[in-house]
Amino acid sequence: MSEFELPKDFGKLIESTYDQAFKSGDIVFNESTSEIIEDEETEIQFNLTLATGLAKKPTPEDSPEQIKRPKDFNPFLNPDPKLTVIANYANKFNILLNKFPITPNHILLTTKEFKSQNSPLSPEELIASLRILDGLEKSSTKNEKFFGFYNCGENSGASQPHKHLQFLRYPDNFTPFPNLLAAKDEAFIASANKEPLQDKNLPFAHFLLPLPKSKEKLYDEEYLALAFSSLLQRTLTILRDTESPVAYNVVITKKWLLLVPRSNAIYKNVLGINSAAYTGLILAKNEELYQLIKDVGPLEILKELGFASTADQPTDEYHY
Numbered sequence: 001m002s003e004f005e006l007p008k009d010f011g012k013l014i015e016s017t018y019d020q021a022f023k024s025g026d027i028v029f030n031e032s033t034s035e036i037i038e039d040e041e042t043e044i045q046f047n048l049t050l051a052t053g054l055a056k057k058p059t060p061e062d063s064p065e066q067i068k069r070p071k072d073f074n075p076f077l078n079p080d081p082k083l084t085v086i087a088n089y090a091n092k093f094n095i096l097l098n099k100f101p102i103t104p105n106h107i108l109l110t111t112k113e114f115k116s117q118n119s120p121l122s123p124e125e126l127i128a129s130l131r132i133l134d135g136l137e138k139s140s141t142k143n144e145k146f147f148g149f150y151n152c153g154e155n156s157g158a159s160q161p162h163k164h165l166q167f168l169r170y171p172d173n174f175t176p177f178p179n180l181l182a183a184k185d186e187a188f189i190a191s192a193n194k195e196p197l198q199d200k201n202l203p204f205a206h207f208l209l210p211l212p213k214s215k216e217k218l219y220d221e222e223y224l225a226l227a228f229s230s231l232l233q234r235t236l237t238i239l240r241d242t243e244s245p246v247a248y249n250v251v252i253t254k255k256w257l258l259l260v261p262r263s264n265a266i267y268k269n270v271l272g273i274n275s276a277a278y279t280g281l282i283l284a285k286n287e288e289l290y291q292l293i294k295d296v297g298p299l300e301i302l303k304e305l306g307f308a309s310t311a312d313q314p315t316d317e318y319h320y
C-alpha cells in the first residue's frame with residue numbers, strides 16, 4: 001500500500017471535521033455570491049465571487065492585540081486539531097481545513113515541518129496533491145471536479161510563508177480554460193522539440209501539460225518531477241530577464257498541470273489575485289472591486305499581473 005493512500009471515507013472525514021469545526025466556531029465561513037461570465041472575444045469563462053466578509057479577516061499586518069495572537073503566528077506549524085482532517089499524512093504533511101473558507105470543505109495540504117512557500121513543488125507534494133484530488137472526486141456523488149493550487153513567491157498572491165497547497169471545487173457548469181487546451185493533446189514532457197501548450201487567445205504567458213491517463217504514470221514521482229521542472233524552466237526563463245523576484249502560480253487537476261509566471265500580486269494596488277484566478281475563479285472583497293473586475297475584464301487583469309504570452313515564439317533550446 002502506498003504511503004499516500006487516503007482513507008476510503010476521505011470525503012466524509014472532511015465533512016465531519018468541517019461540521020464540528022463550524023459548529024464550535026473554529027471555522028470562519030464567509031457567505032458569498034457568484035456568477036459566471038464569458039469573455040466576449042475568447043468565450044473563456046470566469047466565475048466572479050463577491051465575499052464582503054473577507055475584508056474583516058485578520059491579516060499578517062494586524063497588530064497582535066487586534067488578532068489576539070503573536071505577530072509571527074504560524075497556523076500551519078502545530079496546527080489546530082479541530083481544523084485537522086489528517087495529521088501526519090505520508091509522514092510529511094498535514095491535511096487541514098481552511099479556517100476562512102468561502103466554499104465549505106476548502107482544504108489545505110501543509111508540510112509538517114516548516115518549508116518555504118518560495119520553494120518549488122517536490123515530487124511528493126505533486127503526488128500527494130493528485131491523491132487528494134482523486135480522493136475528493138471519488139467521494140463526490142455529484143461528479144464534482146476539483147483543483148489544487150500553489151501560490152509560490154512574493155508576487156503570487158500568497159499570504160502565509162509556510163508551504164501549503166489548497167484544494168477547491170470548481171463551480172457547477174463551469175469549464176476552466178485549461179480543460180479545453182489540455183484536451184488538444186496527449187500527455188507529454190516539454191522538451192527542446194515540443195513546448196508546453198499555451199492558448200494563443202490568452203494575453204499572458206502560461207505553460208500547460210496534459211497529464212497521463214494511466215494511474216501508474218500519473219503517480220510516478222519521476223514523471224511528475226520531469227513534468228513540473230519542464231514547466232518551471234519555461235517560467236524561470238521568463239523571470240530571468242526581468243527585475244521581478246521568482247513568483248508563479250501552479251494549478252493542478254488530475255488531467256493537467258499549469259504554471260503561470262507572475263509579475264505582480266495586486267492589480268492597481270487594490271485587487272489581490274492568486275492562482276485560483278488563473279483557472280478562472282476571481283474573488284472580490286467589496287462591490288467596488290467586483291465592478292472593477294467587470295469593467296476592466298478578467299483577462300486584462302490577468303495580463304497585467306503576468307507576463308506577455310510566448311505562444312508565438314519558436315522553440316527555445318535554452319531554458320534557464
Ligand code: B4P
Pocket residue numbers: 049054057075083096097098099100101102103108151157158159160161166168272274276277281282283
Ligand atoms: P495563501 O496562499 O497564503 O493566500 P490566499 O489563498 O490568497 O489566501 P489569503 O489568506 O490571502 O486569503 P484571501 O483573503 O485572499 O493561503 C493561505 C491559506 O491559509 C488561505 O486559504 C487562508 O484562508 C488559510 N489560513 C489562514 N489562516 C489559517 C488558519 N489559522 N488555519 C487554517 N487556515 C488558515 O481569500 C480567502 C480565501 O478564499 C482563501 O482561502 C483563498 O484561497 C480563497 N479564494 C481565493 N479566490 C477564490 C475564489 N475565486 N473562489 C473561492 N475561494 C477563493
